[in-house]
Amino acid sequence: PSRFEGITMAPPDPILGVSEAFKADTNELKLNLGVGAYRTEELQPYVLNVVKKAENLMLERGDNKEYLPIEGLAAFNKATAELLFGAGHPVIKEQKVATIQGLSGTGSLRLAAALIERYFPGAKVLISAPTWGNHKNIFNDAKVPWSEYRYYDPKTIGLDFEGMIEDIKEAPEGSFILLHGCAHNPTGIDPTPEQWVKIADVVQEKNHIPFFDVAYQGFASGSLDEDAASVRLFAERGMEFFVAQSYSKNLGLYAERIGAINVVCSSADAATRVKSQLKRIARPMYSNPPVHGARIVANVLGDATMFGEWKAEMEMMAGRIKTVRQRLYDSLVSKDKSGKDWSFILKQIGMFSFTGLNKAQSDNMTNKWHVYMTKDGRISLAGLSMAKCEYLADAIIDSCH
Numbered sequence: 203p204s205r206f207e208g209i210t211m212a213p214p215d216p217i218l219g220v221s222e223a224f225k226a227d228t229n230e231l232k233l234n235l236g237v238g239a240y241r242t243e244e245l246q247p248y249v250l251n252v253v254k255k256a257e258n259l260m261l262e263r264g265d266n267k268e269y270l271p272i273e274g275l276a277a278f279n280k281a282t283a284e285l286l287f288g289a290g291h292p293v294i295k296e297q298k299v300a301t302i303q304g305l306s307g308t309g310s311l312r313l314a315a316a317l318i319e320r321y322f323p324g325a326k327v328l329i330s331a332p333t334w335g336n337h338k339n340i341f342n343d344a345k346v347p348w349s350e351y352r353y354y355d356p357k358t359i360g361l362d363f364e365g366m367i368e369d370i371k372e373a374p375e376g377s378f379i380l381l382h383g384c385a386h387n388p389t390g391i392d393p394t395p396e397q398w399v400k401i402a403d404v405v406q407e408k409n410h411i412p413f414f415d416v417a418y419q420g421f422a423s424g425s426l427d428e429d430a431a432s433v434r435l436f437a438e439r440g441m442e443f444f445v446a447q448s449y450s451k452n453l454g455l456y457a458e459r460i461g462a463i464n465v466v467c468s469s470a471d472a473a474t475r476v477k478s479q480l481k482r483i484a485r486p487m488y489s490n491p492p493v494h495g496a497r498i499v500a501n502v503l504g505d506a507t508m509f510g511e512w513k514a515e516m517e518m519m520a521g522r523i524k525t526v527r528q529r530l531y532d533s534l535v536s537k538d539k540s541g542k543d544w545s546f547i548l549k550q551i552g553m554f555s556f557t558g559l560n561k562a563q564s565d566n567m568t569n570k571w572h573v574y575m576t577k578d579g580r581i582s583l584a585g586l587s588m589a590k591c592e593y594l595a596d597a598i599i600d601s602c603h
């Protein structure tokens with residue numbers, strides 16, 4: 203008998219498995235609102251013009267393919283930390299941030315989880331209920347215990363702020379609090395600036411360690427600075443904390459796997475030690491990261507013209523999603539005679555809308571309407587065109603009544 207008998211079939215991934223099912227569907231009405239990947243009005247993947255411009259420059263320059271250092275491309279690490287905190291920020295000036303290039307957001311989260319497992323034995327991570335589908339797997343596989351803090355309130359289809367604060371208060375002192383910097387996934391519901399202040403207060407009070415996941419900087423509101431406000435608030439307070447970054451969405455570099463883990467420390471010496479241990483973890487995991495995406499980011503962020511062009515394209519993408527969000531809302535209101543309040547669609551921010559549809563209703567969306575979405579009721583508006591809003595509204599109304 204084969205010794206591989208014990209290797210059973212793994213379940214399809216709750217998010218990426220939806221794309222697999224979508225590809226297998228032959229119905230031309232099919233709509234992929236599963237994975238959080240931007241599509242144009244023609245529902246095609248989008249490579250930013252500024253990315254093509256940077257790549258042409260890189261090709262002309264004839265860069266070589268030598269290994270990067272374990273910590274990644276130095277120009278990228280510098281640029282990514284400055285983008286997050288602002289170039290003039292004290293944590294940058296005083297060299298208190300340990301930044302290493304990661305395999306996009308996922309790989310950066312995983313490196314951070316490995317550091318927690320190694321240097322914070324017994325510490326647990328508090329994650330929002332609900333949260334991005336891969337967070338639990340990342341911490342489980344890194345053998346880091348986690349528990350949930352209340353976040354989504356199905357009654358108001360809004361934030362259960364009191365519950366969130368209470369659960370963070372109740373957590374053992376020195377817990378890691380995983381926070382979505384902006385554009386919460388899957389709910390699209392973000393704390394208000396005032397609520398962020400209160401969150402910072404309670405985290406500081408309990409000596410917790412904030413752990414930001416910033417996968418949508420600039421993509422949520424269209425403004426890089428606005429979307430970094432929550433992270434910068436915590437940096438203002440002189441807190442030590444983690445920030446994972448991703449350029450999958452805001453620069454459209456999905457498959458280039460480019461991101462970073464930043465650890466804000468209380469001294470430059472601590473940052474040097476932390477960086478050395480992140481390198482120690484990375485080397486046996488993947489040795490050193492891919493260069494192409496890092497060079498694109500470093501070139502775009504390092505050139506004033508391209509940086510401006512990037513900001514304009516990001517505002518275009520964020521703008522298209524906002525327009526589609528409004529059109530979906532208008533279609534639902536005009537078609538639905540039940541008087542249901544759909545305003546939550548407009549209050550949500552970023553790529554996603556949390557529809558409140560349950561699993562059976564989501565199944566109906568797929569089986570009857572060929573609309574592919576995650577089973578927690580999330581739809582990615584980035585995959586929706588103006589032309590398809592009416593159809594989607596019909597599907598949602600049919601599925602929830």
Ligand SMILES: Cc1ncc(COP(=O)(O)O)c(CN[C@](O)(C(=O)O)[C@@H](O)C(=O)O)c1O
Pocket residue numbers: 217218236237238239305306307308309334335336382387415417447448449450456461
């Ligand atoms: C909050 C959050 N954090 C990290 C990531 C990781 O992204 P990457 O590794 O590409 O940098 C995502 C992407 N999440 C998805 O957009 C999604 O939820 O559909 C999708 O890309 C995914 O991988 O699931 C995310 O939404």
